[in-house]
Amino acid sequence: MSFILPNIGEGIDNISVSEILVEENQKIKANDSVLLVETDKASMEIPIDKDCIIEKILVREGDTISPGQKILEIKNIDIKNDLVYQEKNILQKDESKSLDSKENTPPSNFENQSKNEITDKIDTESTSNLSDDDSISQKSIRLENVIPSQTKRETSDSINASPSVRKFARELNCNIKNISGSGPNNRITKEDVLNYTNGNDSIVKDTPKKSLTDQFLSLGPIKKVSLNNVQSTSATRLHKSWTSIPHVTQFDEVKIDDLSDLIKLLKRINKNPKSKVSYIPFFIKAVYLILKQLEIFNSSLDHDGNTVIKKYYYNIGFAVDTPRGLFVPVIKNVDKKSIKQITIEFNSLINKAMDNKLTIDDMTGGCITISSLGNISGKFFTPIINSPEVAILGVSKIFKQIVERNGKLRSQSMLPISLSYDHRVINGADAAKFTKLFGEIINKTSLLK
Template sequence: MAKEIKIPQISEGVDTATISEILVSKGDKIKKDQAVIAVETDKASTEIPSAFSGTVKEIKVSEGDEVSVGDVIIILEEASEENKDSGDEKEKKEEKKEETSEEKEKKKTKDKEKKETSEEKKEGEERSADQEDVDESKDESKDEDKDEEKKKPSKKSEKDKSEDKKSLKEVYASPGVRRLARELGINIQKIEGSGDSGRITEKDVKNYKEGGGKKSGPAQPELPDFSKWGAVETKPLNNIKKITAKNVLQSWQSIPHVFQFGEADISGIETYIEDHKEKVEEAGGKLSLTAILTKVVATALHKFPMFNASIDMDKEEMILKKYVNINIAVATDEGLLVPVIKNADQKSIKDLSVEISEIAQKARDQKLSNEDMEGGNFSISNLGGIGGTNFTPIVYHPQVAILGVSRASIKPVYIDDNFEPRSILPLSLSYDHRLIDGADGASFMNWMVKALEDPYEALLG
């Protein structure tokens, strides 16, 4: 009997991916849990395993295709079923297995109840409810246009139905928001969400209603025809750049940024790195300024818990996190990736050096897992290896702060009635002004500078 391999829920909040590689061919015999395709999301590259053993009968996707959770990618002929039954026996089995429409409805209801216990599968239930919204909207318009439909009957093609289903999967809204849209007579599919991952909020629905049915959110300005002035080349954005563009736009629009600058004398730290780098290299890592900054920031987040938080404006509350996970920005050929160092406060500088070296290499090799990318509380972006004096990084939603680091330079510093050449590191702190005041930002930066210049004094202070 043929079995379908479908795209599973890849990770929380991720419902679409791009096929990056097909790992099997038609006619191949595969085992259960064997990887059959590789997909790329905004977070990582992931291999999708087969839920069954059998022979590949049909491959329904191609490299570069965008797929959603639940899409069929491969059809298998199960090994256990091949040449097992005669035609009559198969028919009898199929009759026994065949469910009535009533049984199917009961099964769907049970599945929904199970889904309510799993946050990761909640999106599927919401999209099903969105289908009801679309159906209600169609029923209302059907009565109004009944006469016209009689004159011009039309049927949706299978392609149109497929496109409708695809668009439904892109709608994210809570049951309360969907109910509000129904009460206001609004087709929720037409609203652009401003929440995390494009989620539609109650405010989006109200803004859409107040705007007379116009799309919420700013429109993309129309581009001119650049070819009028010279030769051009068009290249599609890869998946990482597409998601990054959406995320930074959302962060910039939703977070009121404030920027704080500072300079730290890291002459002592550079000496420390030089004295201990061989010991760290023996352990398999590279002793870097980023590793030291990660340890210093981890300590700072305990002293300034507001920077280790998130803000929920809908509930008007803050979420203070008791764990310290720090994102480290890594530049790759495909774009910017920001993997997470978990429990950074519980690790030594040597351990952090090894882990940062390993995860940065995984990022460059596109081998990050979903777990490597999730759960960060605060970000560090170090551009010192590239150059520059200062920059203002964008806060990574739903975090509330990010530290930017530029290249250190030698500057004369007045010490004990004399100018001395010292290595000065420029620091840039971006933070969410809804939660963090200017005084908090300045205090955090001052503590960071003191900790880099004299760690013992900072820890005692």
């Protein structure tokens, strides 16, 4: 007998087999899921319509199948030949010949009893005359016969998780077999998957792994260096942000000649060691002006995933690389400060970071972050969003570009920028507007006061 793929829904002609949930020779019950399939927009489980034994699986993972196609060869199960009944009848004949014939007839609602009720009933009817050792032995045999399919399924690849959770785990490159569920009947939830990928899963199944130390030591000399608290905390936050936020990065190059000329002039005339001239304070001012025009960048996605919280204050963070690790101090109320005040506070926060004197208040409350590699090297990179912010601007090293203007060749200074944004909140058009606006503002030095 064949099991044919039923109609999935109107207009769905082809689906892909993403996972096979049964094995050949496995006994299953009506409404048990046999396949996990995916369409362009959804993932779903295909249930069987009868109690049966899987004789042959006719499809493979990755196959494209259609409604009406044979997917399994099955054999119907006759309830009278069920192992539960066979075992019960044998025990009744051998041990309870004096039982009334009425008691030998299984109740009409036998199929609907729980496994515990079935086991308990067999125990009370067939072990009253056995010794303790014999009773334990017989009970073990009966349990094996009563729930063979359950035992088999628990030791197979069958996982108690919905199609959407399975798909979510695959998207995160996460092996769902290594996760234990916190939901009813140990069902795996999206939160369990996130906890596992973030390293917070306290109930992950034990999977023995060979130590990397042993592996590398077998190849040559090594040295183990533990992460300090700052590095460990940063690693956890960065991993959580990268795995839970759909990052997209917009790359661009902006002309920066006018600002470069201003910076050179300020460096020559500046005599205040507390206000060391840098490009970053000007970038901070430019970003504030963009947040006023593109409000979506000054927001956060609430924990429910359905609410965007817009902010009307302007606190901008900047990444500082120190010997102890990465810190992100925040300049508060940028809208109320001059470029000179921002520069003085910028230098003060850098010194505090280098001296390990930053406070919690110094590093919280940011609306957006700027990460600069301009004093090192490189052209573009993908900065990781500092959650719960929705964007981060990366700036790289300024370079000279040869251009033709009025029939003559000349050089101009170009700044590579990389804007990573949370695609759940911000779309590509807004990101392109951001980088374009940054290029326009950064060349209007009269705005950067």
